[in-house]
Amino acid sequence: MVRLNVDNLFQIFVFMNREIKLKRATLEDIDDILEIEKSLDGKTYSALKDSKELIDEIASRVFYLIKENDEIVGEVSYKIKDDGHVYLNNLAVAPQFQGRGVGRRVMGMILEELKDKKSIDLVTHPANSKAIRLYESLGFKQSGEQMENYYGDGEPRIRMVLEK
Numbered sequence: 001m002v003r004l005n006v007d008n009l010f011q012i013f014v015f016m017n018r019e020i021k022l023k024r025a026t027l028e029d030i031d032d033i034l035e036i037e038k039s040l041d042g043k044t045y046s047a048l049k050d051s052k053e054l055i056d057e058i059a060s061r062v063f064y065l066i067k068e069n070d071e072i073v074g075e076v077s078y079k080i081k082d083d084g085h086v087y088l089n090n091l092a093v094a095p096q097f098q099g100r101g102v103g104r105r106v107m108g109m110i111l112e113e114l115k116d117k118k119s120i121d122l123v124t125h126p127a128n129s130k131a132i133r134l135y136e137s138l139g140f141k142q143s144g145e146q147m148e149n150y151y152g153d154g155e156p157r158i159r160m161v162l163e164k
Contacts, residue, residue, distance in 0.1 A: 020105045022064040025075070029065055030054050032072050039094050061089055066106055073097040076106050084118030091122075091131075098130075107138055111162075118164055123150060123157040135160050 025033065030051050037048045048054050057063060057077060066074035074093035078086050088110070093102045114120060124131045126146055140160040150157035 018068050018100075020102060020109070021067045022076070022106070022109060023067055025058050025063040025065050025077075027055065027058065029072075030058075032065065033075055036072070036075055036092055036094050039096075040092055057089070063090075066093065066102065068097065068102060073102055074106070076110060078110065078114070078120075080117075086114050086117045086120045088120055088122035103131075103134055104137075107134065111138065115164075119161060121159060121161040123147070123159050126156055126158050132158075132160070135162075138162065 033048070033054055034051070048057060061077045061079045063077040064075065065072050066076060074097065075090060076088075076092070077090045078088045080086050091103060091106065093106075111120075120140075121143070122135070122140070124135070126132075132142075140162045143159045143161040146156045146158050148156050
């Protein structure tokens with residue numbers, strides 16, 4: 001049996017009242033994005049490494065900062081590939097904000113934004129079990145074989161697809 005004390009109730013209240021917003025990234029956000037990228041695990045997540053690479057990402061994709069109560073906590077981006085198909089390039093939540101439902105809420109927002117698209121695919125590291133569980137819970141299915149050295153970082157990736 002779980003006993004709720006005043007501290008537990010406050011934590012639940014704060015959790016429920018967090019406001020998650022997506023803000024379209026601009027070139028002025030590069031330093032903030034690089035900070036998030038540096039904070040992430042380099043093995044299961046192939047981070048953006050420099051400003052030039054990030055400028056290309058912002059210019060060629062729909063790229064959002066994830067904000068929780070006006071604090072930047074992560075990023076998400078996708079690219080519309082052709083009529084009805086979208087590639088989710090990136091969903092990254094800074095480590096200190098993980099495990100709080102931010103990724104799930106953001107994916108819900110992105111899936112709503114892309115509700116008219118026929119399919120969405122992404123790649124993730126096979127050891128990133130939290131991400132795999134999240135994507136599977138949203139209807140994504142693993143597609144195909146494990147791909148070795150997918151980003152040229154020596155690490156494998158698996159493809160996941162959501163067909164509508």
